[in-house]
Amino acid sequence: MSSTTKTKSKMITFHGHENFRHRLILSTLSGKPIRIDKIRSNDMNPGIREYEKDFLRLLDNVTNGSVIEISMTGTTVIYRPGLIIGGNFTHTCQSSKPCGYFIEPMLYLAPFSKKKFSILFKGLTASKTDAGLEYIKWGLIPVLEKFGVRDVELHILKRGSPPLGGGEVHLIVNSLIPQPVTVHILDIQKISAIRGIAYCTRVSPSVVNRLLDASRSVLKNTGCEVNITTDVWRGENSGKSPGFGLTLFTDRI
Structure with a gap:
């Protein structure tokens, strides 16, 4: 058997665009090359999207020795992972996806x-x-802490509402671990409180107050403590477009 045949036999093949990021991440963590075929092959606009190409560029920046091959039609991606090296750099996200996607x-x-x-x-x-x-900040990072990943910071420097964006987010991860801690979940805890953050950019702060009043009127029927804070952004740090939003999460006893 030739070396080329052996390489092909070790490659894991997937079909379709579903779980695109997670397949690439798991490939990187396991060190196993993958091939993704038939990416939107039946669509009017087949192949990978610009934001998926952008994610591949980001993945290439944080690894060393990765090989990425994209077919002419964009319907096939071959990824041979390299070593995870991290780094200190700036990544401008594709306009159709938020920073959280990356x-x-x-x-x-x-x-x-x-x-x-x-x-x-x-x-x-x-x-x-x-x-x-x-x-990510109040839901995902606390979960990572349970696995031993403790020194993680996510700083929102500028808010950027759609469609024009203009936001800036700084991710810092200093916690390097040889392997994650094992977590045993034996009981499903009861929800003791509902917390949240209501934000707005380039609109009147009264919009946030209306969000608070409306959400509290709905959540008071749960019988849980409700604590929602406001986050009003003005000036240069408020991005290029007006917008507002509300994120809710729960605390458990």
């Missing part, structure tokens, strides 16, 4: 890097379909 998978790679991650993301800071910054 930050979330970086948190899975950063603890196993050769050096710390210090990446400044520029672009949108909010989206209806992808992970928001508050979800």
